Amino acid sequence: MPLAGCQSEVMDPTIPPAILFGLARDILRNEMGKRIEQRRSVGRDTPEGARLTQEISTLVDLGKDLDETTAKQIIAAGRAAVDSKLALPKMPRVDAAEIRERYPDLLANDAQVWVGAGWRGILNDAFDAVKDCDVVVRVAREHCAGLHLIIGPKSDWLEADFDLAAEVTERTWSRSLQVCETCGCQSAEGAWSRYRTRCAEHVEVR
Numbered sequence: 001m002p003l004a005g006c007q008s009e010v011m012d013p014t015i016p017p018a019i020l021f022g023l024a025r026d027i028l029r030n031e032m033g034k035r036i037e038q039r040r041s042v043g044r045d046t047p048e049g050a051r052l053t054q055e056i057s058t059l060v061d062l063g064k065d066l067d068e069t070t071a072k073q074i075i076a077a078g079r080a081a082v083d084s085k086l087a088l089p090k091m092p093r094v095d096a097a098e099i100r101e102r103y104p105d106l107l108a109n110d111a112q113v114w115v116g117a118g119w120r121g122i123l124n125d126a127f128d129a130v131k132d133c134d135v136v137v138r139v140a141r142e143h144c145a146g147l148h149l150i151i152g153p154k155s156d157w158l159e160a161d162f163d164l165a166a167e168v169t170e171r172t173w174s175r176s177l178q179v180c181e182t183c184g185c186q187s188a189e190g191a192w193s194r195y196r197t198r199c200a201e202h203v204e205v206r
């Protein structure tokens with residue numbers, strides 16, 4: 001009979017709790033790492049940075065109070081479980097590599113790019129307008145609900161380039177405030193519209 005007991009232990013598919021918690025914490029750490037990386041690229045003091053800080057602290061808390069059921073859920077569903085705990089629909093974003101391919105040499109090597117897919121057309125119009133100038137785009141990101149561009153000279157400012165860059169920056173900013181950053185439709189008004197530009201359907205998408 002001791003053999004049977006031994007055998008059943010071998011056959012038992014239950015993961016020992018220590019390993020269970022270890023695996024779940026690895027997944028949580030991985031999710032934290034991704035958000036810390038994102039926060040580094042958008043800046044800690046931006047609204048997006050603040051949201052990421054919030055998510056990171058949620059993940060930290062989740063790891064602290066981990067029980068066996070939650071750990072199993074995290075492992076079973078992996079990333080999906082973590083995302084559903086955070087319950088945040090994700091916004092599709094313009095990829096910096098896509099911009100570099102379309103406009104070689106226009107984006108600075110260390111440029112910050114953090115722009116929802118709904119603003120893709122506005123972003124392309126801005127790049128089209130300055131693509132023949134002697135300029136480089138250093139920042140293209142959401143900031144205070146609008147699409148914020150920082151365009152600089154490759155060497156010294158030419159007056160015509162400076163004027164055009166200023167005009168494009170301004171126009172891009174005001175156009176973005178009219179367009180949902182998620183889908184590109186006309187934006188809606190709400191208490192939240194100071195912080196993000198969205199249509200009624202995408203108010204909660206971050």
Ligand SMILES: [Zn+2]
Nearest residue numbers: 180183199202
């Ligand atoms: Zn929308």
